[in-house]
Amino acid sequence: MLAGGLVNALGVAGGLTHSGNARAANTPLTLRIGYQKSSTLTVLAKTRGTLAQALAPLNVSLAWHEFTSGLPLLEALNVGSIDFSADVADTVPVFAQAAGARIAYVARETPSxxxxxxxxxxxxxxxxxxxxxxxxxxxxxxxxxxxxxxxxxxxxxxxxxxxxxxxxxxxxxxxxxxxxxxxxxxxxxxxxxxxxxxxxxxxxxxARGLAGYQRYYLATPAFARDHDAVLREVYRVLRETGQWVRATPREAAAQLSPVWGLDTATVEAANRRRSYDVQPVVREAIAEQQRIADVFTQAGLLPKRVDAADVTLWQAPA
Known part of the structure; x- marks a missing residue:
């Protein structure tokens, strides 16, 4: 596993050193997570208890905050009401940046x-x-x-x-x-x-042939800088949960059904169309974010031009 770190998306070489700002392992921390009902992997990590279990040795507890859609979720991230955002569609960070938000990309789900x-x-x-x-x-x-x-x-x-x-x-x-x-x-x-x-x-x-529809997991830049070990565990659990959903679709649907208020057949149908493939955020993805931002700017839907590269990229473990 490669050491985690931060890389500025503008292309500054190297990562930041964590030794000076990493918290002591035994210092209690509450990780405040924002999510939507459609945040499948995060919802499953919550209901199955796998994320809480993974973070317990780091003395990290969890506080969960549900949002109706991505924009209010990232508004909460921007004002510091939450530390970590479960997956939001690729457009949402663009709107957040246009509103002046500072964000760190943690992971992505490949296109669906x-x-x-x-x-x-x-x-x-x-x-x-x-x-x-x-x-x-x-x-x-x-x-x-x-x-x-x-x-x-x-x-x-x-x-x-x-x-x-x-x-x-x-x-x-x-x-x-x-x-x-x-x-x-x-x-x-x-x-x-x-x-x-x-x-x-x-x-x-x-959206096939029209939009990639990638979904992104985000954090505040400060949290990404100071809590690398926590994010490494979050990333691992999300990735493993995605693999579990694909390997056991019926069991995953049964667990999601009461949360979503949908029958298991409907949940399975929805899950078949999602990749749930959690991967690091690569520079090519940021280039796609810039194309999305430019389309919204040209349509007159953003108050100013967005530089999609003006973000923090957290380096996920390989």
Whole structure:
């Protein structure tokens, strides 16, 4: 295993020395974790107790904070209400940076483009992406699906201003979609799997060929600097949990079912479309983050240009 450390994403060579700022192993610490219900690996690490067990020898306890979506989660990270963010879609750090947040990338899940989709009612007259022009579309602002919507529109020569976005949380988006108050809904799993199994819907497109849909685990730069040993354990547990989900999909679905309030078949369907492959954050991923930021800037959805490389990269163990 390589020693963990910090590398500035702007390309400064080498890592930072931890000997001067690492906490004593027996000093109590509470790790405050923010997550969403769709943060599968973190939810499983919580419910199974594997993360608490892994961190106990380091005298680390856990405090869990649930959020409805990624943007408020990273707002909490930025103001110091939490130390670590469970996975958020690739767009969310871009919006956070535009708001002045300082973030550290800890890990990523490799792309899962089939895990988000643009949905319409089964008998909707909308048949192609071009048919979305002028329509009211439910989407969660700043989420990965926000980028999917823009990319999908661009693929047929449309702009975000050519539709009527209704910026809603997943729960409100589902309600608006079910009541017919919107013409389409752009969402991600497990919400996609849930509506597919419970309602008569049709998929206009997934993100395949349009957006990679990577998900990122983040921390405050100070926590990444000062608590390398803690993050190494968090990374290990998340990676092993992802391997366990892929190896035992039925058992994983059974454990997630009561948490998500969905039947196991729906959970399995959702999980099949997620990679759950936890990997280090590489520079190529930051380049993709810059492309996402530029698309949002061009669409007039960010207050200023974002330099996606102006972040901290924590070096995950090899």
């Amino acid at each position: 483009p089939d895990a988000e989709a643009i949905l319409v009612p089964e008998h909707s007259p909308l048949r192609t992406l071009a048919d979305l022009k002028g329509k009211r579309i439910a989407v969660t602002k700043g989420a990965g699906v926000h980028y999917l919507l823009i990319a999908a529109l661009q693929s047929v020569g449309l702009r975000i201003t050519d539709v009527q976005p209704a910026y809603l949380t997943p729960a409100d988006g589902r309600a608006a979609f079910a009541s017919g108050n919107v013409d389409a809904w752009v969402t991600w799993d497990p919400f996609v799997a849930s509506v597919e199994r419970q309602d008569k819907v049709r998929t206009l497109t997934t």
